[in-house]
Amino acid sequence: MEAFSKPFETACPSCDLLLKVPALAPGSRASCGRCGQEITFHFHNAQHRAAAFALTALILLLLACSFPFLSFERAGFGNEMTLPQTGWALYEDGALVLSGLIFGFIIAVPTSLLGILLALQYALHRRRAWPHLTLLARLLTQLQPWSMAEVFIIGVIVSLVKLASMADIVIGIAFWAYAAFVLCFTAALANIDRHDLWDAIEELQG
Numbered sequence: 001m002e003a004f005s006k007p008f009e010t011a012c013p014s015c016d017l018l019l020k021v022p023a024l025a026p027g028s029r030a031s032c033g034r035c036g037q038e039i040t041f042h043f044h045n046a047q048h049r050a051a052a053f054a055l056t057a058l059i060l061l062l063l064a065c066s067f068p069f070l071s072f073e074r075a076g077f078g079n080e081m082t083l084p085q086t087g088w089a090l091y092e093d094g095a096l097v098l099s100g101l102i103f104g105f106i107i108a109v110p111t112s113l114l115g116i117l118l119a120l121q122y123a124l125h126r127r128r129a130w131p132h133l134t135l136l137a138r139l140l141t142q143l144q145p146w147s148m149a150e151v152f153i154i155g156v157i158v159s160l161v162k163l164a165s166m167a168d169i170v171i172g173i174a175f176w177a178y179a180a181f182v183l184c185f186t187a188a189l190a191n192i193d194r195h196d197l198w199d200a201i202e203e204l205q206g
């Protein structure tokens, strides 16, 4: 028989109503009775799925940073760049802030989030009560709004539509790797059950 989640009390993040969330059967969700906001879900093996998606996302991000992202050709002149090279080119052009944003929001924050998620899953799976587990779990929540990977891929697609009329553009393998990374990254974050995670950390740390 599959395990039920633990019941807990919380405030609705949308309307602040105090709620008693009952033990949930696998595959079920709980939402606020007043505003309909989803409060939590309980999927079978959600934490393992989150780790599997996170590992896949990390490999895809590595591929996305290693191969050409886009190549342009116009009037006989061509240029080919990887994702980190685009950030570096901006830095060399003096666009320090933009270059920082690319490295930070597109590469560094998603990589940190995936690293933290995998470290937490490893510690919980192997029952390692590391002293900084609570800090890692808190960072996982606090860093999430600063990851703009999905915004970036939409921005690139919009730019491509505009640039297509001005130059010959070839989409590189890294573009597809980054698009697949965004899907796996989103799936990894969506499979984190925060209540389960904090319960497991609390239990491990006694």
Ligand SMILES: [Zn+2]
Residues within 6 Å of the ligand: 012, 013, 014, 015, 016, 017, 032, 033, 034, 035, 036, 037
């Ligand atoms: Zn509500």
